[in-house]
Amino acid sequence: MSLFFGRREQRSPFPEPPIPRPSQSSLFSRVNLAQAEASLQKVAMWAAVDMVASLTSILPIDVYEGTGAARRQLSTPKVLEDPSGEGYGIEDWVYQYMASLLLRGNTNGHVGARDRLGNPTQIVLYHPDDVQGWRDLKTGLPQWRAGGEEVPAEEMWHQRAYTIPGRLMGLSPVAHHATTIGLGIAAARFGRQWFEDGAHPSGMLTTDQALNKEQARTAKDRFLASLRGTREPLVLGGGWKFQAIQVAPEESQFLETQKYTAAECARIYGPGVAEVLGYDTGGSMTYANVEQRSLDLLTYSLDRWLVRTERMFTALLPAGQYVKLNRKALARTDLLTRFRAHALALQNRWTTPNEVRDLEDQSPVKWGDEPNPMPAPKVQIPD
Numbered sequence: 194m195s196l197f198f199g200r201r202e203q204r205s206p207f208p209e210p211p212i213p214r215p216s217q218s219s220l221f222s223r224v225n226l227a228q229a230e231a232s233l234q235k236v237a238m239w240a241a242v243d244m245v246a247s248l249t250s251i252l253p254i255d256v257y258e259g260t261g262a263a264r265r266q267l268s269t270p271k272v273l274e275d276p277s278g279e280g281y282g283i284e285d286w287v288y289q290y291m292a293s294l295l296l297r298g299n300t301n302g303h304v305g306a307r308d309r310l311g312n313p314t315q316i317v318l319y320h321p322d323d324v325q326g327w328r329d330l331k332t333g334l335p336q337w338r339a340g341g342e343e344v345p346a347e348e349m350w351h352q353r354a355y356t357i358p359g360r361l362m363g364l365s366p367v368a369h370h371a372t373t374i375g376l377g378i379a380a381a382r383f384g385r386q387w388f389e390d391g392a393h394p395s396g397m398l399t400t401d402q403a404l405n406k407e408q409a410r411t412a413k414d415r416f417l418a419s420l421r422g423t424r425e426p427l428v429l430g431g432g433w434k435f436q437a438i439q440v441a442p443e444e445s446q447f448l449e450t451q452k453y454t455a456a457e458c459a460r461i462y463g464p465g466v467a468e469v470l471g472y473d474t475g476g477s478m479t480y481a482n483v484e485q486r487s488l489d490l491l492t493y494s495l496d497r498w499l500v501r502t503e504r505m506f507t508a509l510l511p512a513g514q515y516v517k518l519n520r521k522a523l524a525r526t527d528l529l530t531r532f533r534a535h536a537l538a539l540q541n542r543w544t545t546p547n548e549v550r551d552l553e554d555q556s557p558v559k560w561g562d563e564p565n566p567m568p569a570p571k572v573q574i575p576d
Contacts, residue, residue: 226375229296229321232367235377237455240470241462246291249498250284253519256510271314272509273516278305278315289318290505291498294354295462297321298363301339302350312509316350326351326361335361352505366461377454401432463494491523521552539565 226232233239256267276286293300301324305315325338326349335351337344353363367374404412412433452473459467469490499518506516535552538544546561 226367226371227322229293229367232296232374235374235454235458237377237458237467237470237472238374238461241459241466242292242295244466244470245295245462245495245498246288248495248523249291249502249518250287252499252522254283254506255517255519256514257517258514267514270510272312272316273506276315276509277317279317286316286318287502290352291502293318293321294352294363294498296365296367298353298355298365299324299326300352301326301337303339303344304348304350310511312511313350328361352501354501370458370461373454373457377458399434463497465489465494487523491520495523496520 233242254269254273256269256273257264258267259265273283275282290300299321300318301321302316302318304313305317306313308314319339323340327336328334329336335346335349337346337349337351339349355364355366357364400412456467456472459470459472465486469486499520503516503518507514510516535544535549539546539549542564545564547557550557550561
C-alpha cells in the first residue's frame with residue numbers, strides 16, 4: 194500500500210490507476226474526486242463536459258450505404274433512435290455516452306438484445322465507476338465486473354478514449370488532472386468558508402493604554418453592547434481607536450487562482466474550449482477570431498469526438514451501412530453569410546434549390562429537384 198493510494202487487486206501487468214485519494218490534512222486534500230460527478234463541482238469542468246456532450250448529442254444522424262453516385266440514404270434503425278430501449282431517446286443516450294468518456298475515458302453498457310446478425314439492438318449504459326475491466330493473464334481476453342458481479346464478455350459493450358498500448362481501459366482525465374481540478378474546487382470552498390465560518394475578525398479595537406486581560410475583556414463587551422440593537426453613533430475616548438479589517442475579494446476568494454484553474458480545466462478537452470466558454474487564457478480576442486470560434490471548436494476539439502461517435506454507431510449496423518453526423522447544424526452563421534454560401538453553391542451546381550430550402554426549413558417546390566441550368570456562354574461579337 195502506497196502513501197496516497199489504497200490497495201487494489203492486481204489482475205493485469207497494466208492495471209488501471211486508481212483515483213487519487215490524498216490524506217485528510219488540508220482543505221485541498223478533502224476534495225474527493227473518487228466519483229466521476231465530483232469533478233463537476235468545478236464550473237469549468239461542468240461547462241466543458243456539457244458543451245461537448247450536448248453538441249454531440251444534438252447533431253442529426255444520417256445512415257447511408259454505398260459511396261459516390263451509388264450512395265443512398267437509409268431510414269434510421271431503431272437502435273439509433275433509442276439505444277437503451279428505455280424511452281429516453283438517442284439524445285439522452287449519446288449525452289451519457291459522451292459524459293462517461295469525457296470524465297472517465299470509458300463507456301460501458303450491458304447488451305440486452307441482439308439482431309439475427311449478432312449486432313446489438315439494446316445497450317443500457319453503466320455508471321463509469323461501477324465497472325472494472327482487465328485482461329486475463331493467461332488468455333489475454335477481457336474480463337469484466339460491474340456492480341461487484343462478473344459480466345460475460347459477450348454481454349459487455351465497451352468504448353474507450355485516451356488509450357495507451359497494453360491497457361484495456363482508457364485513461365481517466367479526472368484522475369490524471371486531479372491536482373488542477375482539486376485546486377480549483379478547494380479555492381472556491383475556501384472563499385465560501387472565509388465568509389460563512391468567520392475566518393477573519395471584523396475589526397480591531399486598540400488603545401495606547403496598558404490593559405490586563407480582564408480590562409480588555411470588559412472593553413470588548415462594552416463595545417459590542419453599544420453596537421447591538423442601536424443605530425446611534427459610536428463615541429470612543431481615552432485613546433481608543435477602532436479599525437475595520439477589509440479583505441479584497443480577489444484575495445479572500447482566490448479569484449486569480451480560480452481563473453487559472455478554470456482555463457486549465459477547460460483545456461483538458463482540447464484547444465478552443467476555454468475561449469468558447471469565455472475563460473481568460475491570456476491572449477487577445479479580435480473580431481476576426483470571434484467569428485471563427487465555432488469553426489475552430491469543430492476542427493480542433495469537437496470533430497475527433499464526432500468521428501469516434503460515427504464509427505461507434507457504424508459498428509452497430511449491418512456491414513455496408515455507415516453513419517454520418519450532420520455537422521452543418523454546427524456551422525450556423527449570420528443571415529447574409531448563409532445566403533451568400535447558398536448562392537455560391539447554386540451557381541456552381543453543387544446543390545439544388547430544394548436542398549437549400551430544406552436547410553432553411555422551407556417546403557420544396559416542384560422545379561427545385563435539379564441543379565440550376567448552366568448559364569449561357571457569353572458570345573463575344575467582333576468589332
